[in-house]
Amino acid sequence: MMQRLECLRAVYPQLEDCLVVTIMGAVAAELQSLGHRPNFFYLQHAMGLASSTGLGLALCLPQQKVVVFDGDGSVLMNLGGLTTLARYRPKNLVHVVFDNESLLSVGGFPTATSTGSNIEAVARAAGVPHAKTVTAVPDFAAAFGEAVKANDLTCIVAKVEALGPKAYVTDLALLENRFQFKRYVEKLKS
Amino acid sequence: MPVSQANSRVVYDALKKCGIGLVSALPETWLVHLIRMAEDDPEMILVRLAKEEEGVGISAGAHFAGVKSAMLMQNHGFLASINGIVSFAQLYRIPLLMLISYRGHFGERDPWQTQGGSVTEPLLRALGIQYSFLDDPAKVEKQIAEAQTLAAASLHPVALLLTRQLMWEEPA
Numbered sequence: 001m002m003q004r005l006e007c008l009r010a011v012y013p014q015l016e017d018c019l020v021v022t023i024m025g026a027v028a029a030e031l032q033s034l035g036h037r038p039n040f041f042y043l044q045h046a047m048g049l050a051s052s053t054g055l056g057l058a059l060c061l062p063q064q065k066v067v068v069f070d071g072d073g074s075v076l077m078n079l080g081g082l083t084t085l086a087r088y089r090p091k092n093l094v095h096v097v098f099d100n101e102s103l104l105s106v107g108g109f110p111t112a113t114s115t116g117s118n119i120e121a122v123a124r125a126a127g128v129p130h131a132k133t134v135t136a137v138p139d140f141a142a143a144f145g146e147a148v149k150a151n152d153l154t155c156i157v158a159k160v161e162a163l164g165p166k167a168y169v170t171d172l173a174l175l176e177n178r179f180q181f182k183r184y185v186e187k188l189k190s
Numbered sequence: 191m192p193v194s195q196a197n198s199r200v201v202y203d204a205l206k207k208c209g210i211g212l213v214s215a216l217p218e219t220w221l222v223h224l225i226r227m228a229e230d231d232p233e234m235i236l237v238r239l240a241k242e243e244e245g246v247g248i249s250a251g252a253h254f255a256g257v258k259s260a261m262l263m264q265n266h267g268f269l270a271s272i273n274g275i276v277s278f279a280q281l282y283r284i285p286l287l288m289l290i291s292y293r294g295h296f297g298e299r300d301p302w303q304t305q306g307g308s309v310t311e312p313l314l315r316a317l318g319i320q321y322s323f324l325d326d327p328a329k330v331e332k333q334i335a336e337a338q339t340l341a342a343a344s345l346h347p348v349a350l351l352l353t354r355q356l357m358w359e360e361p362a
Contacts, residue, residue, distance in 0.1 A: 043282075045281055046246070049247035050247070052244040052248050053247040055248055055251060056237075056247060057252075057255050059248075060257040061255045078241075080241045081247075084237065084244055087238065175283060182253070185255060189256055
């Protein structure tokens with residue numbers, strides 16, 4: 001089974017020109033372990049709102065590619081947000097959902113995707129025009145590359161192992177990240 | 191419908207005048223004219239939500255993008271947004287301009303709105319969110335501009351409560 005860190009590593013070079021929003025926990029820590037960049041914003045709480053943040057960015061900056069790294073636990077807290085994403089269908093948004101079927105950072109309690117709930121199917125039914133599930137790193141990298149080039153909203157569900165980093169707290173303060181990210185976006189606009 | 195179209199227009203024009211470029215909304219009776227005005231305005235990005243908490247994320251994205259935003263919601267929508275307000279807007283110092291219809295206050299006839307009315311102000315105070323009442327159309331423009339100024343300066347949520355006096359035209 002594939003690991004989230006390997007997925008992130010495989011697409012890391014493609015993130016250079018994107019605005020990236022991640023959820024809290026393993027996704028944030030692992031992306032930082034590959035090398036923080038000023039165009040990465042880690043939403044270290046408010047589960048469910050990373051995709052809404054990506055939507056706000058994508059609607060306000062239609063020429064800018066936006067990538068959201070989400071997770072099954074977070075998406076399940078804001079399933080309605082998938083219908084809002086689909087309703088506005090920002091062409092510049094790639095929504096990646098790492099699905100490890102668990103709430104890993106609190107001890108690995110299984111989520112509803114472990115008992116058959118299917119996020120790709122939910123996304124499709126919500127109206128997301130392109131949704132795909134991948135289970136191998138090369139397939140993930142290919143799907144991500146296509147989604148970044150595509151001129152349409154895409155949701156990629158990556159089934160990954162319930163494995164995380166040793167530690168979740170990093171040296172990057174939340175507010176430092178937030179102000180740096182905002183400055184980065186301001187520079188893009190000027 | 192006895193929701194005041196004229197006062198909704200005053201509120202909408204005030205939002206426009208202070209540079210609001212994105213509005214997130216979840217319909218409720220008092221907000222229908224405001225939402226239609228946003229919908230009919232080609233310069234406004236209107237995001238209709240499934241649940242009000244999404245609006246916190248959308249406003250954060252807009253803030254990062256340099257776009258001023260406002261959230262239109264009922265006080266029950268404010269209740270539904272509290273985790274987002276605390277663990278995103280307050281944690282990350284994101285300015286929010288929240289226009290909240292104050293249902294369940296004096297004059298409320300709908301029994302289902304009454305509980306939310308009694309907890310709205312105590313919760314705003316508990317969260318340290320400064321708030322004011324929009325009740326006089328002559329003062330709305332200044333109040334909205336001042337609320338927006340405070341949100342931007344403090345990088346914190348602020349709330350304006352849309353009152354029955356402003357939004358409802360039917361005599362009590």
